[in-house]
Amino acid sequence: MTFQTxxxxxxxxxxxxxxxxxxxxxxxxxxxxxxxxxxxxxxxxAWLPPILHGKHSTVDKLxxxxxQVLTDDAATMxxxxxxxxxxxxxxxxxxxxxxxxxx
Numbered sequence: 001m002t003f004q005t006x007x008x009x010x011x012x013x014x015x016x017x018x019x020x021x022x023x024x025x026x027x028x029x030x031x032x033x034x035x036x037x038x039x040x041x042x043x044x045x046a047w048l049p050p051i052l053h054g055k056h057s058t059v060d061k062l063x064x065x066x067x068q069v070l071t072d073d074a075a076t077m078x079x080x081x082x083x084x085x086x087x088x089x090x091x092x093x094x095x096x097x098x099x100x101x102x103x
Contacts, residue, residue, distance in 0.1 A: 007088070008081070010078070014074040014077035014078050017070050017073055020070055021071060024063050024066060
């Protein structure tokens with residue numbers, strides 16, 4: 001089995017991950033403005049805001065974790081792209097040297 005990796009495609013994918021991170025940042029920022037008083041749903045549903053607040057806190061933590069994972073993934077993609085470029089260059093040099101000896 002063979003495969004081909006193009007370093008620029010890895011970097012392109014890392015940029016798309018960066019865009020996702022931007023959306024998470026935007027969502028986290030917006031969620032910071034969402035505040036609900038205990039009377040938001042009336043007396044009969046006063047139990048609802050505390051439950052929603054707990055869920056909101058959980059979602060904020062999960063978004064933070066998702067951002068960290070995506071940040072790590074984007075950094076790994078960039079490191080892989082650099083590694084492929086480095087090794088492709090070294091291999092190209094070795095092939096060129098081998099070809100020069102054939103003449």
